[in-house]
Amino acid sequence: MPASALFTATAEAAVNRILTLDEDSAGRLAALEGQRLVLFLDELPAGLTLIFSKRVDIHTEPRSHPEVVADIDTHTCCIRTSVSVLPKLTQTSQLTQLIRQQALDLDGELSIAQKVAALFGQLDTDPEEWLSDYIGDIAAHQAFSSAEKFKQSLMQVLGRTRAGITNTITEEKPIGVGKLAMLHFSDEVSILRDDIQRFEARLNALDKEQ
Amino acid sequence: MSDSDTTSPAPENSPGQQTHFGFKQVDKSQKASLVANVFDSVAAKYDVMNDLMSLGVHRLWKRYTIDCSGVRAGHKVLDIAGGTGDLTAKFSRMVGPTGSVTLADINLSMLKVGRDKLRDKGLVSNIDYVQADAESLPFPDNTFDVVTMAFGLRNVTEKQNALDSIYRVLKPGGRLLVLEFSKPASEHLSKLYDIYSFHILPRMGQVVANDEESYRYLAESIRMHPDQETLKGMFEQAGFEQCDYSNLTGGIVALHRGYKF
Numbered sequence: 001m002p003a004s005a006l007f008t009a010t011a012e013a014a015v016n017r018i019l020t021l022d023e024d025s026a027g028r029l030a031a032l033e034g035q036r037l038v039l040f041l042d043e044l045p046a047g048l049t050l051i052f053s054k055r056v057d058i059h060t061e062p063r064s065h066p067e068v069v070a071d072i073d074t075h076t077c078c079i080r081t082s083v084s085v086l087p088k089l090t091q092t093s094q095l096t097q098l099i100r101q102q103a104l105d106l107d108g109e110l111s112i113a114q115k116v117a118a119l120f121g122q123l124d125t126d127p128e129e130w131l132s133d134y135i136g137d138i139a140a141h142q143a144f145s146s147a148e149k150f151k152q153s154l155m156q157v158l159g160r161t162r163a164g165i166t167n168t169i170t171e172e173k174p175i176g177v178g179k180l181a182m183l184h185f186s187d188e189v190s191i192l193r194d195d196i197q198r199f200e201a202r203l204n205a206l207d208k209e210q
Numbered sequence: 211m212s213d214s215d216t217t218s219p220a221p222e223n224s225p226g227q228q229t230h231f232g233f234k235q236v237d238k239s240q241k242a243s244l245v246a247n248v249f250d251s252v253a254a255k256y257d258v259m260n261d262l263m264s265l266g267v268h269r270l271w272k273r274y275t276i277d278c279s280g281v282r283a284g285h286k287v288l289d290i291a292g293g294t295g296d297l298t299a300k301f302s303r304m305v306g307p308t309g310s311v312t313l314a315d316i317n318l319s320m321l322k323v324g325r326d327k328l329r330d331k332g333l334v335s336n337i338d339y340v341q342a343d344a345e346s347l348p349f350p351d352n353t354f355d356v357v358t359m360a361f362g363l364r365n366v367t368e369k370q371n372a373l374d375s376i377y378r379v380l381k382p383g384g385r386l387l388v389l390e391f392s393k394p395a396s397e398h399l400s401k402l403y404d405i406y407s408f409h410i411l412p413r414m415g416q417v418v419a420n421d422e423e424s425y426r427y428l429a430e431s432i433r434m435h436p437d438q439e440t441l442k443g444m445f446e447q448a449g450f451e452q453c454d455y456s457n458l459t460g461g462i463v464a465l466h467r468g469y470k471f
């Protein structure tokens with residue numbers, strides 16, 4: 001069985017699940033009804049097509065990037081970029097700059113990209129509340145406390161990894177992989193750390209609410 | 211069915227000639243009604259049994275078919291032997307308001323289960339429901355951009371007639387995708403699969419759907435279906451070009467593709 005089918009099935013289930021956690025996402029999704037985003041990520045062998053209706057369908061795109069661009073219609077936006085740039089797309093003000101830096105190719109209907117950025121960028125989910133629907137308030141709270149401990153350990157590991165990466169870049173550069181690749185990885189680590197810090201702030205807020 | 215429904219009766223097959231129904235030999239003129247009995251009987255439990263029998267993997271086989279279909283906004287799609295409409299549901303969202311999907315099936319019970327399911331999902335505006343026999347499709351020549359047939363072809367009495375008929379209704383440039391059980395590529399898998407199909411599957415059918423016979427037919431009809439290369443040859447005989455197939459799950463299922471140019 002092609003792994004791509006499993007991948008898109010999982011991604012589709014996850015995206016739709018996440019969207020149901022945020023009641024307001026329905027309104028943002030409605031603005032995209034009937035439109036589609038074709039996303040080519042440098043790291044993936046094929047493009048992904050996101051089709052918006054009352055839900056999001058995700059499928060492997062059988063055509064290549066040039067083929068999609070050559071045949072684009074007014075209901076479609078096509079983006080080519082890399083995974084590391086994806087989080088930046090939620091800040092629509094950065095799009096022009098990214099295009100100028102050639103970190104992003106954008107064809108077709110720009111407003112679709114902006115609406116997709118809003119759909120995911122403005123997500124307001126409450127994971128503990130969602131979990132408590134399934135396993136009850138106390139268990140959910142305990143799960144989140146454990147997650148907090150796990151996060152602290154992870155932060156320590158990340159801190160060490162970052163220091164290690166800096167050393168590798170400065171001291172082991174001649175035998176290491178390219179500096180750009182390392183910086184790229186280091187940026188990814190920073191993004192992950194920022195995400196965890198946001199998650200921590202959210203957990204603290206939840207603790208205070210109780 | 212709905213306002214846009216049309217009905218085409220199954221063609222009369224001349225009595226006297228024999229064909230297989232599972233492992234049994236039956237009169238050709240009887241096969242369609244025997245198949246109809248099977249699907250009348252399983253319609254209500256069809257989706258549950260599909261998930262159970264394949265452990266949910268049928269969803270991935272269908273997803274792969276959809277990925278290979280190249281269906282786009284504005285396309286006209288025919289899902290023949292569409293049954294309870296798994297492919298149709300996806301296609302309906304993919305073609306959008308400017309396209310259309312026709313869910314066609316010979317069996318009214320399956321078509322009704324499909325229609326109710328799709329309506330519950332809020333999919334109404336761009337789907338037509340047509341009771342039709344794949345061997346004599348009631349559509350004008352060159353109508354559809356894409357035709358799909360998932361797990362339907364092995365039930366058809368004259369498979370070559372069905373492929374000819376699909377070729378006729380496809381637009382030039384259009385493609386046919388047939389997803390069907392096929393021949394496992396390895397001997398070991400084949401043996402395991404036999405044990406599963408002939409011993410476990412009918413019992414599951416008995417327990418869940420109270421219908422051992424229909425699920426025994428399912429297993430037998432799979433064994434009687436042409437293997438990958440034979441089916442590819444039949445595609446070519448119908449006039450399809452660039453025909454190929456992909457084995458899924460070790461060849462338990464194969465997706466055949468062909469184009470009309």
Ligand SMILES: C[S@@+](CC[C@H](N)C(=O)[O-])C[C@H]1O[C@@H](n2cnc3c(N)ncnc32)[C@H](O)[C@@H]1O
Nearest residue numbers: 249291292293316317320343344360361362365
């Ligand atoms: C196993 S079901 C598949 C349903 C659906 N395509 C799916 O994949 O879930 C087979 C379907 O083929 C239909 N069928 C059998 N013979 C047919 C024929 N000659 N023309 C059209 N449909 C037929 C049956 O009524 C049944 O709904």
